[in-house]
Amino acid sequence: MERSNYKTNGLNVTLIKTDKFKTVDLVLNFRNYLRKETVTSKALVPYVLKSATEKYGNKREINRKLEKLYGANLGISINKQGILQVISFRISIVNDIYLSNESSLIDDAFAFLHEIIFNPKLENGVFTEKVVLEEKRLLKDQFISLYNDKIRYAYNKLIEEMCKDEIYRFRALGQMEDLDNITNESLFNVYKDLLKNDTVDLLVTGDIDENRIKKLIENNLKFEDRTDINEVVDKESKEISKVKKTFEYQDVSQAKINIGFRTNTTGLDKDYYPLLLMNAMLGVYPHSLLFQNVREKASLCYYIASNIDKAKGIMVIYAGINKDDYDKAHDLILEQIRKLQVGEIDEKLLLNSSKALVNDLLEIGDNPIGILASNYSHLLYQEEFDIDLITKKINEVTKEEIQNVAKKIKEDTIFFLAKEEVKE
């Protein structure tokens, strides 16, 4: 695998050349600060762009075009990375070297991306009424349907409660209340601003040479010059005086316990790798403490895991349990963290966790989407996704560093979703 980076036409290009894949995969990312005034509008923009263009007047025509490109996929996603909101357009297309009668499929894909990004269907100089109305309806349905997925719902509620006064409380998609105030004009202005001011990164991987990509960018993806944003970590935090508990009752068969912690460690800190390893030991793998003790030994749950967000310095532990086991589960979860804090660190657990992290890292290299995502998430920290270097850092972590980073962890908020108690 060879990597090249360069800047051209107002965008940063990363090409990772490899002949491992039968596809060419690319992602075009727009990033800017997540602002409460525009978060929802910005989330709506890619949906509108993917609905109608000058040349392809509705979704059906757009999707027919994709079918003609041998089932190319155009995916959009909206993510939150610390203080940033990131809008992504991803295309995966069969490399035309595998098709006997095609040689310009990749050129067509770039031209298509150009059409989506730069030539939306307009009326009176702004987005068309019909498209905006439809995409507002569909986004609204997405907000509403979060309620149906109890695992995700509980996770999101925890974040909202825990970060009530911080910008981090916003989801990447924004909030339903904003939708009514979005007009064709206001949305179009947000789109214009995105084209003009967002930091734009194009990442490409596949069996394709640099000159062909250069030419395709020259022909299809021209942006004005701009100053790149070079920060990502959200440093907003708060003092915890007492653990906050929120209980919500719904008609569910399984209760969900979600616990939020402040790690007080981010991707900018020296002890980030100790934190990564600590989290792996705690709750990422079947051999981790939570799975072993809460599921295997105590039979309290089917799923349990812990997540860290390196761009915010928080950790979330979540599990599905029987509602009567709330206290038992909560105590047992905290006990696992305490073990790490007092330095009760099993040599084998540490070794197995570092091996598992390195294995995950190597597996990313076999998946085009994984390659693009990992390169981008490191780029946000002005780092290279260098598997050897990361492996080295993981292997160098010591027991003491793990204990020290564990000591910085503070329980912040609990969100518990359960079926209401029947009072007799």
Next chain:
Amino acid sequence: MEKIVYDNLKEELYYEQLDNGLNVYILPKRGFNKYYATFTTKYGSIDNKFIPIGKKELITVPDGIAHFLEHKMFESEKGDAFDKFTEFAAKSNAYTSFNRTAYLFSCTSFFEENLNLLLDFVQEPYFTEDNVEKEKNIIAQEISMYDDNPEWRLYFGTIQNMFKDNVVKVDIAGTEESIYKITKDLLYECYNTFYHPANMVLFVVGDVDIEKTFDLIRNNQSKKEFDSFTKLEKNYVFESNKVAKKAETLEMDVATPKIAVGIKNNESRLLGNELMKYEIALDIIFDYLFSNSSESYQELLDEELINNTFSYELSIEYSYGFGIISSDTEKPEELIKRLKEILISARNLKISEEDFTTIKNKILGDSIKSLNSPEAIANSFTRYKFCEMDMFEAIKAYENLTLEDLEAVLPFFDEKALTSMTILPKNN
């Protein structure tokens, strides 16, 4: 050892059937870090009535036992297989479907150790009364988790409406009641019957040395003894396409109504190339009818009957088959009516040459793309194999399909094969 070359796709496949009957496939992926292997038995949740190996009487076992067995396989006398995979830096997992149970690992080092481990832990059952009891609470939590999942309830509700006697209508994990009836002896009975090497497929993908890997597998297997394999007597239930129930409604704590329309396949007795042709033809028609480039999709969207949750799937297997179309919607009754109309009128479908070619190209592209993924190759190949089909042949079969082949499957679209399932928000 046999070598099969798929020139146009730049892939090679190596195959051998071992003396004990095990079918072994190796697909080299040069330049990949990851090794991936699946060890799959042709045994799933529908196989609840069978004659145990060495016996004469048909027995019925509790629902969910294949899935329960999958959970318990990871324990051995010497400890947990998960732990050993962990020591060899591998990730392991397993899943149970209606007609298969698969055990798998992925790793980037210690490939040979992990491959031996996979073969050993699946071939060394260790069930005790104690470890069986303990698992019941965990699986009860798994069932409980799915009970709260409206998509799962919608999917299973639709299948339950379609089938009268076929066990496909029972949740793969069973029920809280049925799993408490599972005992260690029943687990051994199922294990001994269905985990014979001749009933299993091993599929390996990665940058491996072909000869050495076959040697390792042969060595591993030659050390173990198995009874001679006799054909399994399972009692498959073949149902007509008449649905058991036309409609059903369920209330759950959800925010929006959800609906599904199911269409049931008649008899489902096809296997091999006949099944392949049938499945491919229906697949193309379903794409034509419901994909996001279809006329209906755009109309339903414009009429605000569907949203981004709209999806469709087709599943044609030996002894059962169905299509399911589903979406969240504010107008459940209207959407059900429209979807049924689309399905019924498909009986007189005419597809233009141009549309036909476009869909074929799209599916060809999708197939080539799926070859990026070791997981997709191994799992899909095994599924095809158990239905006596070849996955790579299927890719070619798409190209050779004609409009006449499509016409031949149109009787699938039959009014009496239709059912609907609705989930409504509970009024609190």
